[in-house]
Amino acid sequence: MSLDLYRELRESLATGQPRVLATVADTRGSTPRKAGAQMLLRPDGSFSGTIGGGCGEAEVWQEAMETMADGQPRTVVVDLTEPVDGDDKICGGVMRVFVERIG
């Protein structure tokens, strides 16, 4: 939830460029970031801010690209309690991330 992120959002709005904002709405159990953490995605797929690094960020990025394309807000439930593909799930909680296109 940094100042830089909102500065970029203001500039992108001014130039008519879309951004997708992902916000951790709530969490349960042990998660890398808590409610309020935000990530800003650009049309080229690059982003600033973090909602938790490896733990579920790729999943959110995928959904955020969908929202970038169709403009529909989404709620992504990131479940870090089930190990997938031998991935080391060191986090162990569940977080819900609200994804919306701005501009």
Place this chain on the structure above:
Amino acid sequence: MQDASPGSTAVALVDAIEAALAGGPPVAVATVVTGGAASLAAGAKLLVRADGRTLGSLGSAEANEALREIAVAAFTAMPRIVTGTWYLADGAATDRPSQAVEGAAEVMLQLFEAPARLVIVGAGHVGLALATMAELLGYETTVLDDRVEFANRERFPMAHRILVEEVGAALDSLTLDASTAVVLVSRGHRVDEEALRHAVGRGAGYVGMIGSRRRTRTVLDHLAAEGYPAAALEAVSTPVGLDIGAETPEEIAVSILAEMTMVRRGGTGTRMSQNRSADSPT
């Protein structure tokens, strides 16, 4: 964006958030996450200022009014709730998922404000250790002392502001709000006592004063006799800090910052390892 929040509203909203994060007036923003039975549009936003003025809309007057009330209360609440989820149905709101009724709309509320501020009265050893560590924690620090040989830029390069004047007048010139902590660690309890007169009951989220149990009791008794409200005096963290056996100025600073963090974030101050068995398995 939604009909209720056209492009110009989005710009005004982002401007207000940016200004708040940069040190301007704090703002709260409510966002519809799930529309529920009320069919609110996901992504619709309502910005609320501390005085209750709003911008944008969640899509219904009822939802706007409910979140406006919740947001206004959030500005002064301790611990600071940075982001919370509220469930709305039939004009009633709850932040407990277990109490949310079927079809309730889900609204995320976020508070945007400048980094927490710390006002340190006393530029001595403890004041210096506090300012040094507070910088790491992201506080914007103001140092007050009437002695320029202590309160100066060379000694406090990390301070946002250094005020060299009589501490009462200096404190009166500052805005104290829920995200401001005031810590009195001056050269003597007389100065601390005078500073406390100008810090107590002014809305600071935390007021702490160093000193022994006996000394601090005496100071509180003086202020009570002068008519300062008992509730405000009761809220003063004095003797200051958590009991960690701190002895050096640096350890005392850890103890004070730990207590400030506890108050701000709503912790208990107990050892984490003592909560082990109470943790529910996930």
